[in-house]
Amino acid sequence: MGAMTKRTARAEPLSRERIVRTAVELLDTAGARKLTFRALTERLATGPGAIYWHVANKDELLAAATDTVVADAVSVEPGAGDSPREAIRSVALGLYEATEAHPWLAAQLAEQFARRPWGSVAPRVFEALGRQVRALGVPESGWFTATSALMHYVFGVAGQNAANTDMAADLPEGETRTEFLEAASRAWEALDPEAYAFTRAVAGQLRDHDDRQQFLAGVDLVLAGIEASVPGAASA
Amino acid sequence: MGAMTKRTARAEPLSRERIVRTAVELLDTAGARKLTFRALTERLATGPGAIYWHVANKDELLAAATDTVVADAVSVEPGAGDSPREAIRSVALGLYEATEAHPWLAAQLAEQFARRPWGSVAPRVFEALGRQVRALGVPESGWFTATSALMHYVFGVAGQNAANTDMAADLPEGETRTEFLEAASRAWEALDPEAYAFTRAVAGQLRDHDDRQQFLAGVDLVLAGIEASVPGAASA
DNA sequence: ACCTGAACACCGTTCAAGT
């Protein structure tokens, strides 16, 4: 219509922060595979060169996007009256919910943590979980092992559960989580009875489980293992 | 030299199996980012169309490559005299070592398991770990939770440790694992003393830990949590 | 049934040139 053809909000000047924010939006709405510099330049109404002035490359952009979201998820302070155990559950749940809200996050968490453990993402998660591990009474020599185990569990599960949401936006469409689990469960039931006796026996649990409840059950399980290493404590 | 210019072994005809095997070789030697259809056609001395006749697309090729390697890693039967606990450790260690030998594997495991849990990779791992979980005496209602927790831990750690090897082939070169941990540890020590008190305190453990030993310590920790849910058993 | 290879529709990244 008329002289103004650009439909993008243009008041805000380009900045690293705005680029990262737009990247997160694009990741959330279109999926990881659709985050391209082309799509970004279109949304921001600039050229690729402008983006490269603020951001070194795509890897750095993904790292920054991941960091923003994780910082947000971890920033929720546990309630003052919470036991360490409750605090760990709430930190873990916060990360779990972040991966639900941002289906691309889980894969990026794994990627970031693996490729740049010195980056900002790992310390954030490590710190949030580790403080509560310490409060649990774990001796200092066990801090690293216990916190690592917790973190790996959280990342692992979050990755698996989130991906299905991702698929809905990315691959076949209209498939709900229930249908997805239904299909997976049926596939497990169709496995060879001898070679896959255990997996077949557990197909029903795969079908009926509730993701969040299952996630917390696993956190409790790891917590039980950690608490077993606490000198004075009796098991809850 | 002379009339024979193609240096590739040509006796073997093209087949899905040969394509997958070549893909694994390429992944191992050149890294995940260098596995392209271009590189593949060159090594196999064909055109892309030939590959697409045997394999649907790149995703399927990666799935097949992952499946081969996992099948191999999991195929090692635990010793007849092993306790379930020892058997779990040896299955876990087998997967850990596979990700050490194939640095690209960890990321693919996460990917495969997330995007296609009905695929062949997940059941293989689930079955190998789950049989021992059952042998441990875990009640049936806890099989899924316990096995999932174990598997996620194994994948999580494997991912983190393997990536550094990957980086050596992929990003900056010449960096050894020790130097890598040294740098990460120093970065953790330089964090803000208030916001990152725990992470700073643990920087030394990051620097000094042995990957494999740490991995097994985590497995033991999760095992302790699982055993806490076994009715009759006393803790080891 | 199996393979060829040109072509298509994309990528991330660079860089001379502008303001």
Next chain:
DNA sequence: ACCTGAACACCGTTCAAGT
């Protein structure tokens, strides 16, 4: 200091055509 946008060197995938 910040931005433009054409150009470069790639991708995965398709498909008419061959044998």
